[in-house]
Amino acid sequence: LGADELLIRPLRGLPEIAAGEDLGALIARSGDPGEGEIVVISQKVVSKAEGRLRHLTEVEPTAQAIELGQRAAKDPRLVQLALDESVAIVRVAPGVLITRTRGGWVCANAGIDSSNLEGEDVVALLPEDADRSARGIRASLRSDRGAAPGVIVADSFGRPWRLGQTDVAIGCAGVVPIDDWRGRHDRHGRELEATAIATLDEIAAAADLVRAKDSGIPGAVVAGLARLVTEEDGPGAVALRRPDDEDLFR
């Protein structure tokens, strides 16, 4: 790999994951990632390992969920799960239910979805605390091999004014969340303004490009960003959550 080059490869060799399994140990067994590399794992796999699957048939929707389900044209049982996972409703419209999750993320259906899961009525909730998940995976990788690669947990989120979804980071251990150039200077000695790069989200997006959605590939490994991998686990993806009162776009 040349200087300043980036190589991204699919994470292969993981078995189907069941609740209670040590995801970090399984990743370590796959032989990936190496030191100074970053492994980006799909939220879905983490949720499976953490037993965050639910059966819709076992959900009893409340009156609020039934009413919201009608407004959103969504299964009231799914709405109930989303409400249970959320602290605030941001927007409801036909086909649309946006909430702020207990973890602080603003996204559709509280991040709950049903793709790539076995069973007609099975859905996956987000990990309770994906930063904690990432730290756990990293600890297993570290105990397996001494050095610890960076770990990011990623999910696909929609965006207010742009069509389509991109992968963003919802959890992280050992990767610099924001590369802050504010106060530093450009080549002309002029202060760089408002340049704080959300590196975690750019890495999550990059990693998504090597994962076809029907492939079952659970993640990717990014080589060439050792400058962003830290010895300490660091603040995690929580560093990317814009505080409610700084919500500039409402």
Added chain:
Amino acid sequence: LGADELLIRPLRGLPEIAAGEDLGALIARSGDPGEGEIVVISQKVVSKAEGRLRHLTEVEPTAQAIELGQRAAKDPRLVQLALDESVAIVRVAPGVLITRTRGGWVCANAGIDSSNLEGEDVVALLPEDADRSARGIRASLRSDRGAAPGVIVADSFGRPWRLGQTDVAIGCAGVVPIDDWRGRHDRHGRELEATAIATLDEIAAAADLVRAKDSGIPGAVVAGLARLVTEEDGPGAVALRRPDDEDLFR
């Protein structure tokens, strides 16, 4: 490069760009990119080539710009330029001016900024039509070498509920804008829901990871995504603009 692997390298060998120069021809001369590859160019470089630099000292702010400048705590001349480039004001607060540009993008200061430019009072407007810019660059690359790589024009935008900026696509030629999996099925035969990946934005974000903000590197080349490079120029980045009446987050 292995199957399903992605390699990203900085675009090197471009001279300092002046107004009126043929950016595509200059890129072709740099030897990059090859067939089936995608070149991601910084908006700033495109704006320079298209003569979109402005001197603040030559701007006469209107009463509206002066009033908005006070509310946004911004230079009223910058505010004037942003107004001239916009069709709607989305949000004003101290330090914040979000508009919808004539091109349809919702972003801070109509995308105008001053980093990496020579001269204390020089700022760069967005290209008038960055899809057209991308098509022009691609045409030059094609006439130079027969086959045409994909071309993306990228800029750094903030996001409503997430801190930091990520690079997104504001122009494109010859790259599939959205990889739409809706209606297709996962490994379990279950229909994939709401999975339409904004590939252009993920590629732009990935490319940004190899460009240090003080390096003057004007772009990057992405290899390994030939499946997303098309013979036709295609719809461009306009395909990512969410129509006003589908703005789900207001």
